Amino acid sequence: MTDHDIRVLDDSQYRTAHTLFRGTLHHTAAPDDQWAFARESYDEGRAFGAFADGEMIGTLQSFPSRLAVPGGAVLPHAAVSRVGVRADWTRRGVLSAMQRAQLRALRSAGDVIATLRASETAIYGRYGYGVATRYRALRIDRLKAAPRTRPVGRVRLVEGEAGERIARGLFDELSPGRAGTIARWPAWWSLNVRRVAAEENVKIAVRSAASGTSGTSGASAASGEDDGYVAFKVVPGSHDPNEGKPTTLMVLDLWARDAEAWADLWLFVLGIDLVAEISAFGRPLDEPVQWLLGDRRACRIVDEADETWLRLLDVPAALAARTYRQAEPVVLGVRDAYLPENAGSYRVTADGVTRVDDAPELVLDVDVLASAYLGDVSFTSLAAARRLDAPTPTAPARADALFAVSTPPWSGTYF
Numbered sequence: 180m181t182d183h184d185i186r187v188l189d190d191s192q193y194r195t196a197h198t199l200f201r202g203t204l205h206h207t208a209a210p211d212d213q214w215a216f217a218r219e220s221y222d223e224g225r226a227f228g229a230f231a232d233g234e235m236i237g238t239l240q241s242f243p244s245r246l247a248v249p250g251g252a253v254l255p256h257a258a259v260s261r262v263g264v265r266a267d268w269t270r271r272g273v274l275s276a277m278q279r280a281q282l283r284a285l286r287s288a289g290d291v292i293a294t295l296r297a298s299e300t301a302i303y304g305r306y307g308y309g310v311a312t313r314y315r316a317l318r319i320d321r322l323k324a325a326p327r328t329r330p331v332g333r334v335r336l337v338e339g340e341a342g343e344r345i346a347r348g349l350f351d352e353l354s355p356g357r358a359g360t361i362a363r364w365p366a367w368w369s370l371n372v373r374r375v376a377a378e379e380n381v382k383i384a385v386r387s388a389a390s391g392t393s394g395t396s397g398a399s400a401a402s403g404e405d406d407g408y409v410a411f412k413v414v415p416g417s418h419d420p421n422e423g424k425p426t427t428l429m430v431l432d433l434w435a436r437d438a439e440a441w442a443d444l445w446l447f448v449l450g451i452d453l454v455a456e457i458s459a460f461g462r463p464l465d466e467p468v469q470w471l472l473g474d475r476r477a478c479r480i481v482d483e484a485d486e487t488w489l490r491l492l493d494v495p496a497a498l499a500a501r502t503y504r505q506a507e508p509v510v511l512g513v514r515d516a517y518l519p520e521n522a523g524s525y526r527v528t529a530d531g532v533t534r535v536d537d538a539p540e541l542v543l544d545v546d547v548l549a550s551a552y553l554g555d556v557s558f559t560s561l562a563a564a565r566r567l568d569a570p571t572p573t574a575p576a577r578a579d580a581l582f583a584v585s586t587p588p589w590s591g592t593y594f
């Protein structure tokens with residue numbers, strides 16, 4: 180018997196839930212104009228509330244999405260967010276009860292994977308979430324950067340809704356090319372681009388292979404197909420590095436079809452006048468920005484942090500959906516306290532995965548498997564850190580060979 184209960188919220192309760200969540204982050208309630216954007220991000224059946232004494236005391240929700248896995252499959256995915264418990268009700272099991280309800284509901288609805296961004300690292304491991312992708316933050320001293328190469332295509336600024344429309348189309352086409360990327364739901368764009376663009380002067384520049392000039396609106400490519408975009412904003416300051424806060428260009432979102440488009444987009448931002456510093460947050464680990472520059476020390480990696488916390492809701496479906504390299508098979512033993520139907524032995528081979536009764540050669544909790552699932556961390560590293568048990572000592576190396584990926588997983592979408 181608990182002193183609170185968990186319910187699916189209805190339309191009349193979303194704003195209370197939003198205000199409650201913001202309160203747990205020490206923010207005041209959203210004013211009406213902001214709420215108009217946030218309202219769109221509540222989907223029927225996806226928001227939960229915890230109630231006690233007739234009041235809402237906790238909430239969490241998810242957004243409908245898809246997630247790309249190694250080999251190119253794209254799986255039903257829930258992006259979990261707005262998790263909060265009112266300060267006078269914390270550490271009494273409210274989040275645990277909401278997690279239990281949400282994990283069960285998501286799995287029943289057919290989602291194979293859930294991911295989230297964690298406010299604190301101590302919270303989500305117990306519920307089966309593990310760090311599955313990481314990102315980097317870069318800072319470039321633009322005046323020292325001296326790019327080694329010149330653009331080969333055309334990058335044009337596209338104003339307003341036309342820019343957002345092109346960016347959305349390119350994002351949907353390009354992002355699933357990397358494991359760990361997620362589909363963005365419609366409200367993501369309105370909250371993160373449309374609202375912010377209006378308030379903070381966000382610009383979108385679109386790249387095409389053509390070298391001709393475009394019309395004044397920039398909405399259509401002069402010739403050649405669009406193959407990448409960058410969204411950015413400039414925070415004015417001083418462009419003299421010795422004088423106060425430097426004028427900083429922030430790269431908010433950058434996607435390209437190939438290396439040529441990628442380099443042109445970076446060269447474009449590096450070429451914008453009266454900017455002293457370029458900062459980019461949430462970029463992939465393997466992005467070779469330093470190699471574009473004459474002075475590689477002009478680019479500093481200022482952070483590398485956990486990005487995706489991933490939960491395998493349906494372990495058999497998730498293991499079956501990704502591909503494996505040619506290597507000797509291994510039998511994994513999975514433990515899962517919250518979704519016990521996932522627990523058991525799985526034989527992983529280059530040709531696929533089957534559930535077996537064999538004794539496991541490598542035993543791990545579902546959050547640890549989540550960290551290795553997209554290839555971000557090796558089983559050997561996890562064994563060294565004592566995050567898994569290897570009754571068969573050769574098993575971690577065999578699992579590494581099977582799960583190896585050539586490109587580090589990355590999401591690139593903050594929510």
Ligand SMILES: CC(=O)SCCNC(=O)CCNC(=O)[C@H](O)C(C)(C)COP(=O)(O)OP(=O)(O)OC[C@H]1O[C@@H](n2cnc3c(N)ncnc32)[C@H](O)[C@@H]1OP(=O)(O)O
Nearest residue numbers: 203260261262263264269270271272273274275295298301
């Ligand atoms: C995806 C997102 O939205 S991230 C945003 C998350 N929200 C926030 O950070 C807002 C501020 N914090 C909160 O609202 C709450 O503290 C929450 C939601 C993080 C936790 O809610 P609670 O109801 O207190 O969690 P609950 O009581 O179920 O805790 C379960 C266990 O997790 C532990 N735990 C929960 N939160 C934390 C934390 N922030 N740090 C360390 N341990 C924690 C508890 O100690 C407990 O451990 P135990 O089982 O060993 O006793």
